[in-house]
Amino acid sequence: xxxxxxxxxxxxxxxxxxxxxxxxxxxxxxxxxxxxxxxxxxxxxxxxxxxxxxxxxxxxxxxxxxxxxxxxxxxxxxxxxxxxxxxxxxxxxxxxxxxxxxxxxxxxxxxxxxxxxxxxxxxxxxxxxxxxxxxxxxxxxxxxxxxxxxxxxxxxxxxxxxxxxxxxxxxxxxxxxxxxxxxxxxxxxxxxxxxxxxxxxxxxxxxxxxxxxxxxxxxxxxxxxxxxxxxxxxxxxxxxxxxxxxxxxxxxxxxxxxxxxxxxxxxxxxxxxxxxxxxxxxxxxxxxxxxxxxxxxxxxxxxxxxxxxxxxxxxxxxxxxxxxxxxxxxxxxxxxxxxxxxxxxxxxxxxxxxxxxxxxxxxxxxxxxxxxxxxxxxxxxxxxxxxxxxxxxxxxxxxxxxxxxxxxxxxxxxx
Ligand code: NIG
Ligand code: FE
Numbered sequence: 001x002x003x004x005x006x007x008x009x010x011x012x013x014x015x016x017x018x019x020x021x022x023x024x025x026x027x028x029x030x031x032x033x034x035x036x037x038x039x040x041x042x043x044x045x046x047x048x049x050x051x052x053x054x055x056x057x058x059x060x061x062x063x064x065x066x067x068x069x070x071x072x073x074x075x076x077x078x079x080x081x082x083x084x085x086x087x088x089x090x091x092x093x094x095x096x097x098x099x100x101x102x103x104x105x106x107x108x109x110x111x112x113x114x115x116x117x118x119x120x121x122x123x124x125x126x127x128x129x130x131x132x133x134x135x136x137x138x139x140x141x142x143x144x145x146x147x148x149x150x151x152x153x154x155x156x157x158x159x160x161x162x163x164x165x166x167x168x169x170x171x172x173x174x175x176x177x178x179x180x181x182x183x184x185x186x187x188x189x190x191x192x193x194x195x196x197x198x199x200x201x202x203x204x205x206x207x208x209x210x211x212x213x214x215x216x217x218x219x220x221x222x223x224x225x226x227x228x229x230x231x232x233x234x235x236x237x238x239x240x241x242x243x244x245x246x247x248x249x250x251x252x253x254x255x256x257x258x259x260x261x262x263x264x265x266x267x268x269x270x271x272x273x274x275x276x277x278x279x280x281x282x283x284x285x286x287x288x289x290x291x292x293x294x295x296x297x298x299x300x301x302x303x304x305x306x307x308x309x310x311x312x313x314x315x316x317x318x319x320x321x322x323x324x325x326x327x328x329x330x331x332x333x334x335x336x337x338x339x340x341x342x343x344x345x346x347x348x349x350x351x352x353x354x355x356x357x358x359x360x361x362x363x364x365x366x367x368x369x370x371x372x373x374x375x376x377x378x379x380x381x382x383x384x385x386x387x388x389x390x391x392x393x394x395x396x397x398x399x400x401x402x403x404x405x406x407x408x409x410x411x412x413x414x415x
Contacts, residue, residue, distance in 0.1 A: 044410025075144025087118025
């Protein structure tokens with residue numbers, strides 16, 4: 001994988017002989033279904049997208065890149081990950097197969113807290129080395145922007161370590177990284193029985209310090225019986241609001257706590273998981289413009305049977321995004337396209353819905369809708385060329401990794 005030390009080639013020029021699926025991904029000039037398309041890149045940004053026949057003369061002298069008739073899509077976006085952590089939890093996978101529930105394992109001192117122990121023991125460089133191949137795996141499959149949460153440190157220095165690694169990964173690999181502070185992910189063992197004291201620490205010390213250091217783009221919490229209460233979550237949201245940071249929430253995953261309606265009141269970018277979301281939560285999200293982030297990998301790994309209310313979300317017009325939720329406990333997934341497949345097969349999304357879920361709706365879940373998630377002039381050049389006959393193949397193959405060419409931040413990453 002190329003790093004900042006050995007820059008990949010510039011993507012500037014005319015990308016010719018592309019197919020664009022105009023019904024899915026708009027172009028600057030109208031494009032008929034099946035018409036040959038061109039993307040013009042200048043200084044790392046998209047200058048023009050449209051029918052190849054109509055490329056403005058001003059770009060005629062730019063170098064040509066032959067797209068070879070491949071399908072072009074916007075760069076994919078993985079809008080919910082816990083990519084930076086120590087250790088792994090295959091033992092809990094085996095325990096769940098033997099009948100233990102995720103909640104039982106957490107209450108017995110495993111779960112998130114077990115990853116906290118391993119993460120605290122790891123140095124920043126060790127965490128970087130562990131996260132690097134995970135990120136590379138996602139990038140090879142066309143991911144051009146990713147959210148990375150903290151939440152396995154649960155103490156200032158260890159949360160800082162995670163967020164610093166996230167920032168370094170973004171800089172070194174030339175990928176948009178949005179960091180999310182998830183200090184309210186679980187109660188660390190040293191605060192057992194003192195939940196309020198821990199939330200005070202999160203709000204009065206951890207979050208202000210990390211925000212001041214420029215390490216926090218958004219704030220999240222785990223509002224759940226084994227996480228934090230509505231009141232505790234609201235305290236975190238109030239702190240985020242005072243610091244001018246957007247919020248999002250792990251909401252209604254195992255039970256209906258009403259977290260989504262609370263998050264919507266704070267203008268949340270997204271509510272994520274939402275298997276137990278009710279009608280009031282959907283209405284609140286719709287009114288607030290909050291994105292529903294579906295995490296089929298966690299649903300699948302936990303062998304959950306309580307589906308998110310897809311039909312009601314669709315009827316309400318709530319935008320649906322899809323993400324890996326990569327984490328060592330509930331979703332050790334490193335393929336966003338596998339999640340696209342699962343969103344279709346397990347949750348019943350249509351292919352266009354699923355593709356919007358990893359492009360423009362995922363961008364919206366990160367507040368990146370003005371720069372990412374669609375192909376349009378003025379945006380950083382993030383797009384993918386797929387050797388596939390039709391867009392539905394992005395959802396269809398199971399575990400196949402197409403040999404795609406990725407243009408990320410204006411640089412070419414060949415297969
Ligand atoms: O998104 N549900 C809470 N957080 C993670 C799981 C974290 C863990 O088990 O380590 C999730 O599924
Ligand atoms: Fe998560």
